[in-house]
Amino acid sequence: MVRLDIVSGFLGAGKTTFIRKVMEACISRREKIVLVENEFGQVSIDSALLETEHVKIYELLQGCVCCTLKGDFFQTIKNILPQKPDRIIFEPSGIFIFNEIFDLLKDPEISSQCCINSVTTIVDGQHFFQQNKRFSPFFESQISHASTLVLSKTPSLSTKEIKEISDALRQQNDTASLVTKSWDDFLCHEIMLILDGNIKYALPNLLDEIPDCSTGHGHHKHEFESVGVRTAKIFEIRELENILGQFPQAQFGNILRGKGIIKTPDHCVEFSYVNGQYHISQSKSTIAGMASFIGMGLKKEKLLALFG
Ligand SMILES: Nc1nc2c(ncn2[C@@H]2O[C@H](COP(=O)(O)OP(=O)(O)OP(=O)(O)O)[C@@H](O)[C@H]2O)c(=O)[nH]1
Numbered sequence: 087m088v089r090l091d092i093v094s095g096f097l098g099a100g101k102t103t104f105i106r107k108v109m110e111a112c113i114s115r116r117e118k119i120v121l122v123e124n125e126f127g128q129v130s131i132d133s134a135l136l137e138t139e140h141v142k143i144y145e146l147l148q149g150c151v152c153c154t155l156k157g158d159f160f161q162t163i164k165n166i167l168p169q170k171p172d173r174i175i176f177e178p179s180g181i182f183i184f185n186e187i188f189d190l191l192k193d194p195e196i197s198s199q200c201c202i203n204s205v206t207t208i209v210d211g212q213h214f215f216q217q218n219k220r221f222s223p224f225f226e227s228q229i230s231h232a233s234t235l236v237l238s239k240t241p242s243l244s245t246k247e248i249k250e251i252s253d254a255l256r257q258q259n260d261t262a263s264l265v266t267k268s269w270d271d272f273l274c275h276e277i278m279l280i281l282d283g284n285i286k287y288a289l290p291n292l293l294d295e296i297p298d299c300s301t302g303h304g305h306h307k308h309e310f311e312s313v314g315v316r317t318a319k320i321f322e323i324r325e326l327e328n329i330l331g332q333f334p335q336a337q338f339g340n341i342l343r344g345k346g347i348i349k350t351p352d353h354c355v356e357f358s359y360v361n362g363q364y365h366i367s368q369s370k371s372t373i374a375g376m377a378s379f380i381g382m383g384l385k386k387e388k389l390l391a392l393f394g
Contacts, residue, residue: 088200089173090163090190091281094228095208096217097180097343097380098360100238102132104208104269105177108281111274113140117172120144122162124151126179127378128314131345134373135356142169150308152183160193167199174200180343181224181310181380184231204281207232207262212239213361214251229255234263234280241268310342313386315377317393320349323366326357329392330364338392339384346377 093108095101105121112119123132124146133143144162151159166174178187184205191197207228210217218225229235235255240248248266255264265280326348333341344359347369354374357366377393 088167088171089203089281090176090200091173091203092176092178092187092205093208094178094182094184094205094232095180095238096210096221096224096228098213098345098358099180099208099210100236101177101180101208102135103238104206104236105175106136107269107272107277108175109136109138109141111277112173112175113138114274115278118170119173119175120166120169120171122146122159122166122174122176124149124155124159124177124179124182125378126150126181126308126310126380127312129316129376129378131347131376131378132177134347134371134376135369137371137373148312150179150182152178152185152187153308156186156189159187160190160196163190163196163200167196173203181221181308183224183227185227204233205231206234206236206280208236208238209251209255210239210360211237211243211248211251212363214254217361218254226258229258229262232259232262234265234283235259236265236269236280238269240266241270309382310380311382311384313379313384313389315346315379315390315393317348317375317377319375319393320351323350323355326350326355326366327364330357330359330366333359333364334362337385338379338389339381341379341381341384343380344377347371347374348377349374 093101093105119141121136121141121143123130123143125132128148130145130147133145136143146155146158149155237251252264252266346357348355348357354369354371355366356369357364379389
């Protein structure tokens with residue numbers, strides 16, 4: 087059976103960061119893995135960040151596999167299965183709802199060869215309470231379906247804050263394993279335990295236990311929009327900081343998430359903007375000159391002009 091490991095979490099929670107660790111662990115164990123990346127935006131930043139010669143990456147762009155791209159996702163899984171990987175690691179978009187995804191296991195071609203091994207939901211410790219309140223349907227869905235909940239960005243949190251978030255998570259899912267320790271230094275076997283140490287989804291074809299989401303809900307509508315940018319421009323770091331520093335003031339719309347790989351005079355940098363805070367770091371990526379923004383009421387022309 088090919089194991090399907092789903093790594094969910096809201097926009098900017100830390101999914102890609104976690105998957106990078108999982109990939110390192112799998113590669114060191116000589117597992118054959120395939121990565122499926124679903125980005126709501128038009129530009130695939132995550133694939134560029136995760137690119138390695140050892141792992142084949144499939145991209146599903148401009149939509150969400152829980153609605154418009156569901157058919158493409160199922161077909162992608164069918165295309166991958168003949169390669170017989172040990173594991174398919176799937177990163178849904180941050181605004182993913184676990185509605186019809188379990189129909190995967192109702193497709194005989196897929197369920198005879200593949201089982202959902204784990205659902206790891208990364209929860210952004212820094213922004214949890216604010217985002218959970220504002221975007222509760224996504225949080226409820228991603229948290230309640232998790233076999234493991236992993237808190238990210240914990241070094242910036244106090245013990246009291248970690249306890250408060252843990253209590254809130256337990257109210258929504260009291261059976262998942264909960265990882266609150268900083269996983270920056272986790273060893274390979276600790277990372278793999280998060281995926282393989284759970285039994286919630288370990289058995290294939292437990293159709294009786296799979297929520298039936300096929301009636302009533304229909305495809306939910308995303309209120310979000312995205313803007314993708316490609317640019318050959320070389321930025322001074324200060325220029326980039328100045329751009330990112332303006333985003334909370336909303337003159338470019340309500341930007342919830344921004345990320346990109348940009349050229350500077352010395353090297354390429356990655357930037358990440360989440361909920362009003364930004365971070366810039368040196369990048370190892372060989373692909374640069376792109377950015378992606380997700381939010382509401384985005385001022386596309388103004389954003390494009392910033393990077394043009
Ligand atoms: N300090 C710290 N930073 C983290 C941690 N996890 C993620 N980050 C940072 O948070 C930002 C967003 O992380 P990503 O891994 O790109 O988040 P994501 O969930 O893949 O984002 P989207 O796919 O855009 O929804 C990046 O700047 C990461 O470096 C963590 O555990 N600790």
